[in-house]
Amino acid sequence: MSGDNDFVVVANRLPVDLSTAADGTQTWSPSPGGLVAALSPVLEKHSGCWVGWPGVADAAPEPFHTEGGVLLHPVPLTAADYEAFYEGFSNATLWPLFHDLIVTPHYERAWWEVYRDVNERFAAEVDKVAAPGATVWVQDYQLLLVPGILRQTRPDLTIGFFLHIPFPGADLFRQLPWREEIVRGLLGADLIGFHLESYVANFLELVSQVAGPLGSRIGQPDTLIVEGTPATRRVGARITASDGRSVGVGAFPISIDPATLGAADDAAVEKLRAELGHPATVLLGVDRLDYTKGILQRLLAFEELLASGSLAPEDAVLVQIATPSRERLEHYRRTRSAVEEAVGRINGTFGTISRPVVHYFHRSLPKQQLQHYYRLADVMVVTPFKDGMNLVAKEYVACHGDGSGALVLSEFAGAGVELHQAHLCNPFDIDSIKRALLGAVRGFQWEPEAMAERMTAMYEQVTAHDVDLWAGSFLDCMREAGR
Structure with missing residues (x-):
């Protein structure tokens, strides 16, 4: 029996936090993110x-409404579900596969079976709450x-899907034993969205290789031009699914x-700089x-710059x-160990008891405090081996509308693609990271006007192409694709 919600968002997590009072009373409250x-x-x-899942194993809170009237509908998961579905198939199978096999x-098979079962449970909950003809965004x-x-189960629905991480090349994806089932699952959508046109191309190539009865690519690029720059905001192609539907695929x-x-x-920014010892240059990394x-590669690059004298420990942190x-x-445990070992070695070699050269925080920070660090940083260092987008880079740019600051950014x-005025680097090449870091640090002295122009151009890009444009563009295309 269908529900009465005309628009349904489906995600692994609900935007909620669980608070436990001193007397043991537990309260669920909304925690809006981007x-x-x-x-x-x-x-x-x-x-x-x-x-979505409320984020706590074996917890099954009743559905509740936010102050704005949005219904939050929990999907309970057991601890065993979490281990096999989330830690297992999602993050030990799909995550490394989609990030180009950075790890194996x-x-x-047991993880896959639980993943499939949990997906069925999510779909069943959507079936309960979605009104006839509703729009569902997975x-x-x-x-x-x-x-x-x-x-x-619900052919009356208009269904969209958006992938927030990279989509790998077809030759890599074909390793997955359940590749046909995954492609078939995605082709159930009316519109499939990715961050970049290169990810769209990877998906189209995969469909052409494994489709068989799943579907065939038809049409030409540039279908369904949407608001924004045509080069980065368009549906790239259409696929005909086995049931004859036309599925849009785009960036x-x-x-x-x-x-x-x-x-x-x-005042808060100046206080932070004083706590760091008033360095001439503050470099900042913010990552999971x-x-x-x-993270380790940027630390090694920083270490080598200090060792060579290109950066002075009294001037840069x-x-x-x-x-x-x-x-x-x-x-993840190995990554933490390697990072923290590097932090200790660098501080032991180049820092003093009262003035470390690397300030390391293994915790999340409140949004307002994080904003102060963004504003403080002379150079933001973003060096992922692979990242679907990376919103930290955009948040940093948005905090420097006056043209100050510099962004060192992985080309991967x-x-x-959008912030091409950044100091781009190859994160697999320590020398490339070093060149980008030095270019950013020395650029303030050598070419201050050009540095300001670069940051201003990125600021205009980020503020003009905000999250509202992203959501509106996708939803407009989804409605068009579902007709």
Whole structure:
């Protein structure tokens, strides 16, 4: 029996936090992030619902409404579900596969069976809450099968899917023993969105190689031009699925809401610089502590610049904020160990007791405090081996509307396509990172006007192409594709 929600967002996580009072009383409260902030107006306008796991194993809170009237509908998962579905198939199979085998994926049949089962449960919950003819937007790699399941059970729905991480080349993806089932699941959508046109091309090539009865590519690029720059915001092609439907596939680079960053607190920024010892140059890294982020490589590049005298320890400091991530997985534990060993070695060699050269935080910071660090940093260092987009780079740029600052950015981050004025580097090449870092640091002395022009151009790009444009563009195309 269908529900009464005309617009449904489906994601692995609900945007909620669980708070436990001193007396043991537990309270669930909404915790809006970038995605929910972008979609809240649509959710509120169309009697919307957000379906997802509440983030705590074996917890099954009752559905509840936010102050804006959005229904949050939990999908409970057991601890065993979490281990096999999330830590296992999602993050030990799909995550490394989609990030170009930076580590070796594990293909476990038991994980796949739980992944499929959990996707079926998510789809069943959507079936309960979605009104006849509703629009359903499925998010990310944990739910690749949901569009296809919904297409079978609810053919009345308009279904979109967006992938927030990279999509690998077809030759890599074909390693996956369940490749046909994944492609079939995705082709249940009316519109499939990726960050970049290169990811679109990878998916189209995969479909052409494994499709068989799944579908065939037809049409030409440039179908369904949408708001924004045509080179980066268009549906790239259409695929004919086995049931005769036309499925749109396109690039929709995600962005941020610059308004949520607020105005800079100059006094707080100056206090931070004083706490760091008033260095001439502050370099900043902000990442989840993930093996894809290249944190160790930037530390090694910084270490070599200090060792060669290219940077003086009394003049430059590196602040690294590393948010804990998936710490029960072996590769993540190894990454943390290697990063923290490097931090200790660098500080032991070049720092003093009162003045370390690397300031390392293994915790998340509140948004307002993070904004102060963005504003403080003379150079933002973003060096992932592979990243679907990387919104940290865009947040930093949004905090420097006055043209100050510089961005060192991996050429393998999706953001590099839009922020091509950054100091781009190859994160697999320590010398390339060093050249980019020195170019950014010395650029303030050698070519200050050119540095300001580069940052201003990136600022204009980020503020003009914000998260509202991303969401609006996708939803416009989804409605068009579902007709």
